[in-house]
Structure formats: structure tokens, C-alpha cells
Amino acid sequence: MQSQKLKKLIAIFFVLFFFSACTKDLVVPDPPAVPIKPAPGQISYAGAIQPIFTAKCVSCHGAGQNAPVLAAGSSYMSLKTINGMIDTDVPANSNLYKKMFTGGSMASHCTVADADSVLRWITEGANNN
Numbered sequence: 001m002q003s004q005k006l007k008k009l010i011a012i013f014f015v016l017f018f019f020s021a022c023t024k025d026l027v028v029p030d031p032p033a034v035p036i037k038p039a040p041g042q043i044s045y046a047g048a049i050q051p052i053f054t055a056k057c058v059s060c061h062g063a064g065q066n067a068p069v070l071a072a073g074s075s076y077m078s079l080k081t082i083n084g085m086i087d088t089d090v091p092a093n094s095n096l097y098k099k100m101f102t103g104g105s106m107a108s109h110c111t112v113a114d115a116d117s118v119l120r121w122i123t124e125g126a127n128n129n
């Protein structure tokens with residue numbers, strides 16, 4: 001009787017162990033990037049940043065062209081998922097900004113004001129707003 005109980009207990013332990021080992025391997029994906037409204041006075045991604053990309057970058061950064069994809073609807077996820085493209089801890093260190101800033105390899109395609117807007121947007125948290 002006693003050993004029967006022990007066997008059951010060991011069996012339950014192994015089942016629990018097995019399942020807990022499985023859940024550890026699961027990767028929880030980030031929640032989808034749902035557009036949010038910019039706070040008053042904040043720069044809007046959809047209203048101020050995407051128009052720069054659409055007018056000046058998409059000819060070379062459309063879907064299937066050079067990374068990052070900067071086409072409307074895809075650009076936010078593309079920028080967020082490429083490592084180093086956006087650095088909200090040290091905004092001026094963001095690759096996107098460094099390429100657009102004076103001396104960057106993309107600076108000839110945009111103005112200093114465009115680069116400044118991007119820096120401000122990153123400084124404010126790089127929201128999909």
C-alpha cells in the first residue's frame with residue numbers, strides 16, 4: 001500500500017516535471033504593435049515620421065528591397081525588429097538616426113529636420129502612434 005502511493009507520487013512528479021520542462025521552451029511573442037494615439041505635443045509616427053519614409057525612402061526601401069522596409073503598414077515592425085535600428089535607451093545611438101543624420105549614408109536622401117524628427121520620435125519612446 002505504502003509503495004503503491006509512492007509510485008503514484010513519483011509518476012505525478014514526472015508528469016509535472018515533463019510539462020514544466022515544455023513550458024520553459026515556449027517563447028511568448030511580443031504583443032502585436034497596435035497603433036496608439038500620440039499624447040498632446042508628442043510627435044506622431046503615422047502623422048510625421050511615416051510621411052518622410054513614404055516620400056523619400058520607399059523607392060529603395062519597399063517590401064523585398066533594402067532593409068529596413070519603410071513602406072506604410074510594414075515600417076514600424078521592420079524598424080522594431082531589426083537589432084540596433086532603434087535604441088530608446090540612447091536615442092542618438094539608433095542606427096536609423098545615425099544613417100539619416102549629417103554624415104550618415106542616408107543623409108543625402110533626407111533633411112536635417114527629418115533626422116531631428118526621427119530622433120525626437122525615438123526619444124519620446126518610439127511608439128506606433
Ligand code: HEC
Nearest residue numbers: 053056057059060066067068095096099100105106109110
Ligand atoms: C537610392 C536608394 C535609397 C534611398 C532613397 C534610401 N536608401 Fe536607405 N539604403 C539603401 C541601400 C542600398 C542600403 C544598404 C547599404 C547601406 O547601408 O548603405 C540602405 C541602408 C539603409 C539603412 C541601414 C540598414 C542597416 O542594416 O544598417 C537605413 C537605416 C536606411 N537605409 C534608412 C533610409 C532612410 C530613413 C531613407 C529615407 C530618408 C533611405 N534609407 C533612403 C538605399 C536607399
